[in-house]
Structures are given as C-alpha cells and as structure tokens.
Amino acid sequence: MDQCLTLDQHIERYAHADPLRAAVGAAVRAIAAASIDIAELIAHGDLAGRLGRACGRNADGDVQKALDLEADALVRKALASVPVALLLSEESPVPESIDGRGLIAVAVDPLDGSSNIDANMCVGTIFSILPMTADPALAFLQPGSGQLAAGFVIYGPQTSLVLTLGDGVRIFTRDPRDRTFKLARSGVRIPSRSHEFAINASNQRHWDPPIRAYIEDCLAGADGEAAANMRWIGSLVADAYRILSRGGIFLYPADGRKGYADGRLRLLYEAHPMAFIVEQAGGGATTGAARILDVAARDPHQRVPLIMGSIENVRTVERLHLDTLILAERNAPLFATRGFFRI
Numbered sequence: 001m002d003q004c005l006t007l008d009q010h011i012e013r014y015a016h017a018d019p020l021r022a023a024v025g026a027a028v029r030a031i032a033a034a035s036i037d038i039a040e041l042i043a044h045g046d047l048a049g050r051l052g053r054a055c056g057r058n059a060d061g062d063v064q065k066a067l068d069l070e071a072d073a074l075v076r077k078a079l080a081s082v083p084v085a086l087l088l089s090e091e092s093p094v095p096e097s098i099d100g101r102g103l104i105a106v107a108v109d110p111l112d113g114s115s116n117i118d119a120n121m122c123v124g125t126i127f128s129i130l131p132m133t134a135d136p137a138l139a140f141l142q143p144g145s146g147q148l149a150a151g152f153v154i155y156g157p158q159t160s161l162v163l164t165l166g167d168g169v170r171i172f173t174r175d176p177r178d179r180t181f182k183l184a185r186s187g188v189r190i191p192s193r194s195h196e197f198a199i200n201a202s203n204q205r206h207w208d209p210p211i212r213a214y215i216e217d218c219l220a221g222a223d224g225e226a227a228a229n230m231r232w233i234g235s236l237v238a239d240a241y242r243i244l245s246r247g248g249i250f251l252y253p254a255d256g257r258k259g260y261a262d263g264r265l266r267l268l269y270e271a272h273p274m275a276f277i278v279e280q281a282g283g284g285a286t287t288g289a290a291r292i293l294d295v296a297a298r299d300p301h302q303r304v305p306l307i308m309g310s311i312e313n314v315r316t317v318e319r320l321h322l323d324t325l326i327l328a329e330r331n332a333p334l335f336a337t338r339g340f341f342r343i
C-alpha cells in the first residue's frame with residue numbers, strides 16, 4: 001500500500017489524461033471536499049439541537065432535517081464547478097441539469113442516516129457516478145453495473161471515504177491537520193462468511209417467509225453452529241462500513257407495511273453504490289430475487305429491497321427466496337420444518 005497517498009494523488013493517477021475519468025475524478029474530489037465541510041459542521045457541535053430539527057419533507061415523503069438540507073447545499077455547491085451533466089439528490093424531486101457538456105451523471109444521498117443526527121451517531125454521504133447517455137432521460141435508468149465509480153463518506157469517530165473506481169475498494173481517512181483524505185486501506189475484502197447480521201427486527205411481523213426463516217435460523221444457530229450476533233445502527237453507511245471491516249450481512253427487505261413493498265432504501269443513491277462497493281470487495285448484494293447491479297430504475301427515487309454483505313450469507317438468502325418460489329409453485333407448505341435450511 002502507498003503510505004500517505006492522498007485521495008487527490010490517487011485520482012490523478014486514475015484520471016490520467018482520459019476525459020471521462022477526469023470528470024469522474026473531479027466529481028469524487030468535489031464530493032470529498034464537501035464531505036470535509038459536512039464533517040466539520042457536525043464536529044462543531046449541535047448545542048441547540050439545530051442540525052436535527054425537522055424542516056420539511058422531501059419528494060419521497062421523508063422528513064428533512066436541517067443537516068439533510070445543509071449537506072445537500074454543500075454537495076451541490078461543490079459539484080457546481082465540475083462537468084456534471086445531471087445531478088439527482090435525495091432532497092430534490094427530479095434530476096437537475098448542471099452542465100450541458102458534462103460527461104457524467106451523479107446520484108447522491110447527501111446525508112444518510114438522518115434519524116441518527118440527534119443521537120450523535122454515525123451519519124454519512126453516499127454517491128454514485130454514471131456515464132451520461134445521449135438521451136438525458138435515460139441517464140438514471142441504467143442498471144447499476146453501468147456505474148463508473150461509487151463511494152460513501154462516514155462521519156464517525158473518524159471521517160472516512162470508501163471508494164471504488166471499479167478496481168477494488170479503498171478507504172481514505174480524513175486528516176484533520178491538513179483537511180486531506182489519506183489512504184488507510186486498499187484491496188478491502190469482505191470475509192466470505194460471517195455470523196453477524198443487521199436488520200431492523202421491529203419489523204419482524206411484516207417480513208416475508210424467506211427473511212423470517214433466515215433470521216430464525218440465525219437466532220437459533222443453524223446446522224449446529226453458534227447463534228449469530230446482531231448489530232443494527234440504522235445508518236446504512238455505518239452498517240456497510242462494519243461489514244467492509246469484518247463481514248456480516250445487512251438486510252432491509254420488502255415487508256408488509258404500507259409503502260414498504262420495495263423496502264425502504266433507494267436504488268440510485270443507496271443500493272446501487274453500496275452494491276458496487278460490496279461486490280468490488282468480494283461480497284454480494286441482492287434484492288433476494290435479483291442482483292442489485294442488474295436492476296435498472298424506473299423512477300429517480302425508486303426503492304428496492306437490499307440484502308448485502310458476506311457472499312455465502314447473501315447466497316443463502318437468495319436460495320431461500322428461490323425455495324419459496326418453488327414451494328409456492330408446488331403448493332407445498334412453506335414451513336414443513338422450522339427453517340428453510342432443512343428443506
């Protein structure tokens with residue numbers, strides 16, 4: 001690993017006189033610069049609880065906090081000087097044109113995990129970069145496999161930027177002394193199997209049979225193994241960072257609640273970039289029935305079930321979904337035995 005390699009130096013090497021790569025690199029640098037401002041805003045302290053104050057609702061109906069809007073403004077300002085053709089933000093109803101000659105389209109979740117702001121817990125910024133299409137209306141309708149780059153910043157005890165440019169995953173950590181990101185880890189790999197799972201268990205009664213069966217077996221200790229450990233932070237960036245560090249599986253499935261037929265997370269600026277990162281680190285990301293990177297959006301704020309992490313765990317969840325389909329076709333009872341592991 002290159003000791004003390006900065007993000008800027010890494011991007012210079014990557015961009016290397018290629019106009020499309022130069023545009024990608026410029027966008028990553030701009031988002032990284034905005035993220036340093038966001039990190040400082042958060043670290044400055046929130047004495048009056050101002051950052052967590054609700055101030056409206058976004059196009060998707062989610063409550064917007066002051067920090068959601070400030071992060072959005074900072075990212076937007078940083079990208080204004082970059083050749084980005086289209087920008088889609090969680091906080092805007094539709095994609096916006098920025099630079100008619102731009103070569104790339106950027107989707108961004110300026111502030112992920114906003115329910116954690118008041119609790120002084122980790123939040124983040126997530127982004128995905130796609131090549132611009134001849135017809136602008138098609139730019140955000142590409143499958144996730146079309147992404148040129150994806151990343152997220154986690155504002156935690158350390159501020160770190162997790163990045164893939166399609167050649168593995170690197171983690172850069174902010175050095176507060178000179179406001180730069182420096183390479184902390186390269187060639188990040190997710191262990192192929194893990195006993196740690198992350199799901200919002202309060203929704204258990206609404207889950208479909210495959211998810212219910214998987215979690216039941218995690219808790220029971222399937223196949224004579226030790227029972228699994230559970231972690232749920234409620235910030236996708238933090239749950240993803242933990243999985244990149246030590247493995248595990250994250251599940252935000254579809255469930256039976258009104259408005260959750262496709263889960264909670266948004267395809268273009270949450271699931272696609274996370275799936276790209278996780279696959280580049282040797283993990284898997286699925287809806288249960290399809291690889292996330294094969295899914296193309298129908299609309300900008302589309303939601304999608306997201307199950308990602310250690311590849312063997314993800315494959316097990318996929319197998320449970322397939323088994324459900326097969327059993328439904330045969331009209332067979334789903335729970336002949338307690339769990340699907342024993343079908």
Ligand SMILES: O=P(O)(O)OC[C@H]1O[C@](O)(COP(=O)(O)O)[C@@H](O)[C@@H]1O
Binds near residue numbers: 109112
């Ligand atoms: O509150 P829930 O339903 O458990 O959802 C938590 C999930 O929602 C999110 O906060 C959604 O992201 P936003 O905060 O950007 O809307 C994820 O970070 C997290 O994984």
Ligand SMILES: [Mg+2]
Binds near residue numbers: 111112236
């Ligand atoms: Mg989010």
Ligand SMILES: [Mg+2]
Binds near residue numbers: 090110
């Ligand atoms: Mg958000």
